[in-house]
Structures are given as C-alpha cells and as structure tokens.
Amino acid sequence: MPHSHDAADSIDDALEASKEGVRALKISLFVLLATTVLQLGVVLISGSVALLADTIHNFSDALAAVPLWVAFILGRRAASRRYTFGLGRAEDLAGLFIVVVVALSAVVAAWQSIARLLNPHPLENLWWVAAAGVIGFAGNEAVEVYRIRVGQRIGSAALVADGVQARTDGFTSLAVVAGAIGAMLGFPLADPIVGILISGAIIVILWGTVRSIGRRLMDGIEPDLVDRANTALLAVPGITTVDRVQLRWVGHRLQGTAVVSIDASTTAEAAIIMNAAHRRVNQAMPNLDDFLIAQHSQNVR
Secondary structure (H helix, E strand, O other): OOOOOOHHHHHHHHHHHHHHHHHHHHHHHHHHHHHHHHHHHHHHHHOOHHHHHHHHHHHHHHHHHHHHHHHHHHHOOOOOOOOOOOOOOHHHHHHHHHHHHHHHHHHHHHHHHHHHHHOOOOOOOHHHHHHHHHHHHHHHHHHHHHHHHHHHHHOOHHHHHHHHHHHHHHHHHHHHHHHHHHHHOOOOOHHHHHHHHHHHHHHHHHHHHHHHHHHHHOOOOOHHHHHHHHHHHHOOOOEEEEEEEEEEEEOOEEEEEEEEEEEOOOHHHHHHHHHHHHHHHHHHOOOEEEEEEEEEEEOOO
C-alpha cells in the first residue's frame, strides 16, 4: 500500500482501509447468517442443545459485525472541533459491544445445556447434527481466514480479534460433531456436555479479545511498531539519535510523535532532513495517518 507524508494521501489510505473493512464485514456477515440458518433448521428437527449452543454463538458473531460495520463508517468522518482526532475510537467501542454480545450468547447456551443435562431428551436425526457441525466449521473457517487477512492488512485489532474468534468457533462446531457421534454410540448426555464445553470455550476466547480491545483503549501499542519507527528514523542521514517515539491506534489507523536530534549546519539542511524523516517513517508504516517530528538541533545556523 503506497504512502507518502502528504495529508491527502493519508486520507485516501484511511478511506480505502475503511471500505475494505466494511466489505470484509459484509461478506462474513452473510456467510455466518447462512450457516446459522442451516444449523437452526437442524436444531428444530433434532433437538440437539450442543448444536443450539453453536447456532446461538454463530448468530451472535454475525450480529456483532453490525456495530463494527457502523464503526468503520463513523471512522471515515473528518475530525471536528469537538472530536479533534476524528471518530476512529468507535471501532474499539464496537469491540466492547461485541464482547458483551458474545458473553450473553455463552450464558444462554450454558443455560440451555444445563437444563438438558438435568432433563435428558431423546435426540433425532443425529447424522444431520453431525453434518450441521461440519457446516458450522466450514463457515467459521472461511470467515476466519478472510477477516484476519483483511484485519492485518488494514491494521484493525477488532477485525483480527473477530477472525481469531471465528477460528476457535470452528473447532467448537467440530465439538458438536463429537457430541453427535457420542450420542450415536449410546451416550446421549454427550450432547449437553458438549454444549457446556462450548460455552466455556466462548468465555476463554473472550479473555483474549478483552485484553486486545482494552489495550487499544489505553493507548497500548505493539512494541515492534515502535522499533520500526525508531529504525526508520535512524536510517535517515543527519539524524543522530531518536530521543522519543510515541504511537497510538485510533481505530485501525496510527498516529504518533517523535523527538529526534539532528546534525545540520543550516536551517535549510535541517528542513531536508526532517522531510526525509517523514517520508521514511510513512514508507515503513503504511497505516500511519499523522506523525509529528520535533527536533533537537545541533550546530544549526
């Protein structure tokens, strides 16, 4: 993704990244909804609570794409006098909403599974249950690959977190298959037990998502990005030291500042060094929107 230090280019890159994120959400939303509808049909004819837990979770995942979709659209809005950094943080708030929705789905799934464990119910059409579990795995796997690939490309933690969650969700769908096989082999309680295990897996998944979103809200940044900025600045002839680098995510875009020491004999030479520094940093970090560089000048006349 080409990038320069020109403000117009930064705006174009941000808009393109948001469009790509919205496109990924649309596609994954329809894939998960189709998977959910197919699974729900099998739930109705089989009575499997393990499959019901997986269906509820897939449906909550599909709905979770909606607030993230809205956040990407809000993130396109220009900064204003009230929101001087723009509305990129809406993406992280959407991530928190997703956490709440998924947590509720885990509670509902666990409640249904425990109720079935206490009051066993004969299962029917177990081969259809197994097939629906395989469909759930395939749908989540497709969504996982696509969301992670796009999220990493545009720098969206929320989209990557959604993708990682879909990857684990795929394995919970395979657990439904295991429960169906257990019921076929004469152990009908395997179905509600798998439902409870799926609920527990959802909670475990949530912890990683909460940490990722919380880190963004606290302006946490990946250390390798700071190292990358340092390396880019030190590679510019005339910059002797990098005294400070600060970076933060605003949605899926980066903003930051740096303080450098330069060795320049004239103000014109200093200006050339600073322009080169901006170009080098923006080339090294395509997700960078705004990066202010202050200088400690040495021997400038």
